[in-house]
Amino acid sequence: FDKEVADMEQGKASVEAKVEDMEQDKALVEAKVEDMEQDKELVEAKVEDMEQGKALLEAKVEDMEQDKEVVDMAAVLVVSMDLGNLMLCMNYILIFVNKIN
Known part of the structure; x- marks a missing residue:
């Protein structure tokens, strides 16, 4: 009878050790899931x-496209101006330069 009790106690100890191992495995899996959730948050950020x-x-x-349009308009004015309307073109150029800024 003592041998059977000893075997049962050994079996109980073995089951308890197995349960403890399973609890540790569960804790590891939970930690891994938490790490994966943090990684997901980092990727989303x-x-x-x-x-x-x-x-x-x-x-x-x-x-830059708007600036290019302004520069293009100013270039057309510069190319087309002559001495007679130099002052008028300069006013337009100043208006466009102010528009850029």
Whole structure:
């Protein structure tokens, strides 16, 4: 009878050790899930930063296109001016320069 009790106690200890191992495995899995959630948040933040950067670049391109239009208009005025309307063209150029700034 003592041998059976000893075997049962050994079996109980073995099951308890197995449960403890499973609890440790569960804790490791939970930690890994938490790490993955943090990684997901970092990736989402990076995507948001990239989208903001894209929007800034698009705005800069639009500004450059507007500046190019102003410069093109000023170039047309400069090319077409003659001595008779030099002052008039200079006024237009100043208006366009102020528009750029």
